Amino acid sequence: MAIPSAEEQLKFLSNIQRILDEGSFVATYKFALILSLADYAVKYGDDDGEPLHLTSRDIAEGFIQYYWRQAIPFAHGDACSDLKHSTGSQPFVFRRIGELHLAFNGSLSTARRNLLLWDTLIKDVASTIAKMPLWKLQVVGRSPLSFLYQQHGAGNHIDLLPGVVYNFRRFYDLIRNLVQGAWTGHVRRINRNILGEADLADFLFGAERTLQPGLRTLLRDIQSDNCFYCDRQLREAVEIDHFVPWARYPIDLGHNFVLAHATCNRSKRDFLAAQHHLERWQRRNQDCGAFLGREFDAHGILHNITATERIAFWAYDQAEGSQSNLWHQNNIVQPIEISWRQILGSRMETREGQEICVPPRPPGTP
Numbered sequence: 001m002a003i004p005s006a007e008e009q010l011k012f013l014s015n016i017q018r019i020l021d022e023g024s025f026v027a028t029y030k031f032a033l034i035l036s037l038a039d040y041a042v043k044y045g046d047d048d049g050e051p052l053h054l055t056s057r058d059i060a061e062g063f064i065q066y067y068w069r070q071a072i073p074f075a076h077g078d079a080c081s082d083l084k085h086s087t088g089s090q091p092f093v094f095r096r097i098g099e100l101h102l103a104f105n106g107s108l109s110t111a112r113r114n115l116l117l118w119d120t121l122i123k124d125v126a127s128t129i130a131k132m133p134l135w136k137l138q139v140v141g142r143s144p145l146s147f148l149y150q151q152h153g154a155g156n157h158i159d160l161l162p163g164v165v166y167n168f169r170r171f172y173d174l175i176r177n178l179v180q181g182a183w184t185g186h187v188r189r190i191n192r193n194i195l196g197e198a199d200l201a202d203f204l205f206g207a208e209r210t211l212q213p214g215l216r217t218l219l220r221d222i223q224s225d226n227c228f229y230c231d232r233q234l235r236e237a238v239e240i241d242h243f244v245p246w247a248r249y250p251i252d253l254g255h256n257f258v259l260a261h262a263t264c265n266r267s268k269r270d271f272l273a274a275q276h277h278l279e280r281w282q283r284r285n286q287d288c289g290a291f292l293g294r295e296f297d298a299h300g301i302l303h304n305i306t307a308t309e310r311i312a313f314w315a316y317d318q319a320e321g322s323q324s325n326l327w328h329q330n331n332i333v334q335p336i337e338i339s340w341r342q343i344l345g346s347r348m349e350t351r352e353g354q355e356i357c358v359p360p361r362p363p364g365t366p
Contacts, residue, residue, distance in 0.1 A: 004163035027086035029133035031183035036062025041168035219259035228258035237262035254296040254303035271327035
């Protein structure tokens with residue numbers, strides 16, 4: 001299957017923009033749907049232009065992760081308020097997620113371990129997706145704009161059309177910025193009496209505000225009390241860093257975390273790390289991945305090493321395609337080299353050769 005032409009890629013972006021500009025938005029479901037489809041394409045798709053089959057249950061996982069971060073009162077000044085996420089009553093999905101957020105003290109990993117409640121939530125969210133945004137997303141005015149999947153009008157499964165997965169992966173950052181901007185604007189408009197000039201975008205889409213207790217100590221132990229990047233002892237201010245930056249892909253999975261000096265973390269910013277850092281990160285996850293997984297489970301930290309590796313591969317592949325610089329140290333950056341493919345590629349091939357490690361597109365995994 002040929003990848004989309006430059007004209008087809010531009011048309012895809014234009015259609016995304018049309019949905020955001022001309023579509024009817026009562027609740028925020030459509031925003032969550034676009035982002036969930038893009039996330040799924042990055043985790044489980046390829047750049048071969050082929051279509052991709054998925055169900056509303058597959059999409060439900062993404063919905064929950066986006067709304068989970070938003071299911072707390074918004075602090076503004078000396079007050080806290082529950083934000084409205086619809087021009088009418090609070091959306092059903094948001095209320096259901098809010099109930100579990102409260103019941104499990106905000107711990108998504110703990111909620112997931114309660115299999116009965118978690119499966120019920122997935123079913124409720126999947127059912128809502130199939131009834132509401134799935135078949136309304138591509139309707140602009142009264143006309144269907146079927147560029148993502150065929151507009152059947154009903155059902156709980158779709159097939160992303162040829163080229164759609166490629167476009168979601170190729171333009172992920174741009175699409176995420178467009179959708180998050182529109183989502184933020186929608187919530188701001190229906191909560192203008194509360195928000196003022198508050199930083200709403202960070203509240204809705206920022207990195208996890210409270211990392212699980214024990215993560216810092218675990219990373220200190222696994223790194224022998226040294227900074228992951230400069231390898232010097234952790235004496236100064238210390239921060240938990242997303243190895244694949246949150247700004248490039250919102251991934252709060254355990255194997256993506258490293259411990260670093262605040263100065264190193266601030267210097268790295270939103271760059272991808274250079275090849276020697278990538279090799280160390282890959283080797284750590286290869287040698288200690290199983291141990292870390294057990295510790296993450298014990299501390300209630302979400303993890304999925306296969307998804308983390310696929311996202312890292314996608315991020316570096318995108319960086320190579322755009323000839324991006326990688327962060328080396330301090331304020332030094334260097335051009336990306338093809339050696340990253342040997343670092344991640346060999347690991348991916350090894351894992352894909354082990355059926356236990358890499359199940360085919362596992363539904364319901366983060």
